[in-house]
Amino acid sequence: MRVAYIARPPYTGAALPRHFLTGTELSAAELDALLARALQLKAAPHSSRALAGRSVALLFEHPSTRTRTSFEAGIVELGGHPMVLRPGETQLARGESVRDTALVLSRTVAAIGLRTGSEATLAELAEHSTVPVLNMLSPEHHPCQALADLMTMREAFGALAGRRLAYVGDGNNVARSLAILGGLAGVDVTVAAPAGHQLEPGAGARLTEDPASAAAGADVLYTDVWVSMGDDPSTADARRAALAAYRIDDALLDRAAPGAFALHCLPAHPGEEITADVLYGGRQRIWDQAENRRHAQKALLEWLLA
Numbered sequence: 081m082r083v084a085y086i087a088r089p090p091y092t093g094a095a096l097p098r099h100f101l102t103g104t105e106l107s108a109a110e111l112d113a114l115l116a117r118a119l120q121l122k123a124a125p126h127s128s129r130a131l132a133g134r135s136v137a138l139l140f141e142h143p144s145t146r147t148r149t150s151f152e153a154g155i156v157e158l159g160g161h162p163m164v165l166r167p168g169e170t171q172l173a174r175g176e177s178v179r180d181t182a183l184v185l186s187r188t189v190a191a192i193g194l195r196t197g198s199e200a201t202l203a204e205l206a207e208h209s210t211v212p213v214l215n216m217l218s219p220e221h222h223p224c225q226a227l228a229d230l231m232t233m234r235e236a237f238g239a240l241a242g243r244r245l246a247y248v249g250d251g252n253n254v255a256r257s258l259a260i261l262g263g264l265a266g267v268d269v270t271v272a273a274p275a276g277h278q279l280e281p282g283a284g285a286r287l288t289e290d291p292a293s294a295a296a297g298a299d300v301l302y303t304d305v306w307v308s309m310g311d312d313p314s315t316a317d318a319r320r321a322a323l324a325a326y327r328i329d330d331a332l333l334d335r336a337a338p339g340a341f342a343l344h345c346l347p348a349h350p351g352e353e354i355t356a357d358v359l360y361g362g363r364q365r366i367w368d369q370a371e372n373r374r375h376a377q378k379a380l381l382e383w384l385l386a
Contacts, residue, residue, distance in 0.1 A: 097209065097210060097211050097212045097213075097384075098212050098383070098384050099206045099209075099212055099213045099214070099384075100212070100213075100214040100215060100223060100224075100380060100384060101202060101203075101206060101213065101214075101215045101218075101221065101223070102215070102220075102221045102223060102257075102260060103221070103223035103226060103227075103257055103260045103261040103264070104260060106261075106264065107264075108264050108265070108266075110383065111230075111261065111264050111265055112265070114227070114376075114379045114380060114383055115227070115230055115231050115234050115240075115265075115376070115379070117379040117382065117383075118227070118231045118372070118375045118376040118378070118379040119231065119234065119235065119375070121375045121378045121379055122371075122372070122375040125157050125375070126157055128157075128158055128159075128378065128382060129158065129159040130158045130159070130160075130378075130381065130382045130385060131155055131158035131159050131160025131161075131190065131381065131385075132158075132159035132160065133159070133160075134159075134160050134161070134189070134190040135160060135161040135162070135163045135188065135189045135190060136151075136155050136160055136161070136162055136163065136189055136190055136191045136192070136193065136381070137163045137165060137185050137188070137189040137191075137192045137193070138151055138152070138162055138163065138164045138165065138193045138195075138216070139165045139170070139192065139193065139194045139195065139196075140164065140165065140166050140167070140195045140216075141167055141194075141195060141196045141197055141198075141201075142195055142196075142197065142217070142309055143309075144195060144216075144217075145346075145347070146345075146346060146370055146373050147195055147216050147217060147224070147373070148164065150370075150373035150374040150377055151193060151216065151374075151377055152164065153374055154374045154375070154377050154378040154381070155381070157374075157378065158378055158381060158382075160190070163188075163189060178201055178204040178205050178208070179204060179207075179208045181205070182204070182205050182206075182207075182208035182209040182213075183208055183209075183210075185209065185211070186208075186209050186210040186211045189211060190211060190212075190385060191211050191212040191213070191214065191381060191384055191385060192205065192209055192211060192212070192213045192214070193213075193214045193215075193216045194213065194214075194215065194216055194218075195216040195217045195218075196217070196218050197218075197219060197309075197310055198218070198219070199218050199219055199220055202215055202218050212384035212385065214380065214381075214384065217253070218253065219253060219310055220253050220256060221253050221256060221257050221260075222253045222254045222256075222257045222345070223257045223260070223261060224373065224376070224377055224380065225254055225257060225345050225373070226254070226257035226258050226260070226261040226262070227261065227376040227377070227379075227380060228369055228370075228372040228373040228375075228376040228377075229258060229262075229302070229343060229345070229369060230261060230262065230265050230267070231372045231375065231376045232343065232365050232368055232369040232372050233245070233267070233299075233300060235365075235368065235372070236341070236365060237299065240265045240266055240267050241265070241266030241267075242266060242268070243266075243267050243268070243299045243300070244267070244268045244270070244297060244298045244299050244300070244337070245258065245262055245267050245268070245269050245270070245298060245299065245300045245301075245302055246270045246271075246272060246291075246294040246295050246298035246300070246301050246302065246336070247269065247270065247271045247272065247285070247294075247302045247303070247304075248272045248273075248291045248294060248295065248301060248302070248303050248326045248327075248328055248332070249272075249273065249277075249303045249304055249306060249323055249326045249353050250273060250277050250304060250305075250306055250308070250319070250323060250326075251271050251273040251277055251278045251279040251287075252304060252308060254304045254345050255271050255273075255279055255283075255285070255304070256279055256283055258285070258302065259271065259279065259283045259284035259285035260283070260284055262284075262285075263284040263285075268286070269284065269285040269286070270285060270286040270287075270288060270294045270298070271283075271285045271286070271287055271288070271294070272288050272289065272290060272291040272293075272294035272295075272326060273287075273289065273323075273326065274289055274322050274323065274325075274326070275289065276322065277319075277322060277323065291325065291326050291332060292332070292335055295332050295333075295335040295336050296335050296336070297335075297336065297337050298336045298337060298340060299336070299337050299339075299340050300336075300340060300341060300342070300343055301328050301332060301333060301336055301340060301341075301342050301343070302342070302343045302344070303326070303327075303328045303342070303343075303344055303353045303354055304344065304345050304353065305347065305348070305349055305352070305353055306319050306320055306323045306326075306349070306352055306353050307319050307320070320352065323353070326353070327352070327353055327354065327355065328342050328344075328353065328354045328355070328358055329354075329355045329357070329358060330355070330357060330358060330361075330363070333358065333363050340363075341363055341364050341365050342354065342358050342359075342363060342364040342365075342366065343364070343365060343366060343369050344359065344364075344366045344369075345369075346366065346370060348366075
């Protein structure tokens with residue numbers, strides 16, 4: 081018996097998938113609902129089977145601790161299979177195009193996560209994928225981290241509107257995502273950074289070079305490493321010198337609002353951007369913040385696949 085082959089029709093774009101690349105894809109109402117759902121999932125980690133019988137591809141161009149473990153564990157808790165793909169484990173390493181990779185993975189998995197050193201790669205993957213693509217980190221954005229940050233603040237304060245967050249240090253992808261998503265949630269975000277390390281005007285945050293004024297009255301102080309993975313190693317000493325005054329310590333926390341706490345997206349370098357006393361002391365919620373990556377990303381996956 082001859083079986084006729086019926087080709088799948090080409091993707092026409094008629095039903096575009098949701099993507100999560102910068103955080104601007106969310107409305108204020110969607111962000112509010114997503115954070116509420118994340119808290120529900122934290123209270124009952126195994127209550128959702130949104131990924132039962134489905135796989136999610138996780139493409140890593142860079143090493144990872146929190147991103148990889150939080151996504152793997154979260155996908156399993158949702159009933160799915162995390163398909164972790166490291167550098168050299170796909171044909172991308174041998175010159176296959178991002179477009180072809182997107183088309184193939186779209187036939188195999190329910191969603192694709194990418195941790196990349198290239199905004200162009202992220203954009204091309206999303207352009208050609210017929211399943212949701214989510215940004216697990218790119219040079220300009222880290223929106224999954226910002227979701228966990230806002231979840232941690234909501235866990236501590238309840239409502240987010242009117243709360244003040246002061247980011248102190250290098251104006252990088254984390255600071256930009258905090259400005260975007262924090263602004264969407266009604267959080268007043270200030271970024272204190274020296275000239276040459278500041279966010280671009282119009283990013284959505286108040287900009288200053290004075291860490292003390294940024295911290296004054298803030299509900300949360302936030303920082304990140306001074307030398308990131310994508311930075312030129314030859315500039316490390318110069319970066320540390322430029323950012324030396326932008327450290328979260330107890331004195332800076334004393335300038336913040338009563339009950340203020342520190343956040344850090346990790347990994348940390350105690351003695352540089354944050355003191356060990358703050359990192360491991362009672363005036364931080366950094367380890368809650370790290371755990372909340374898992375719960376916030378589970379809520380995100382539910383939203384993307386809804």
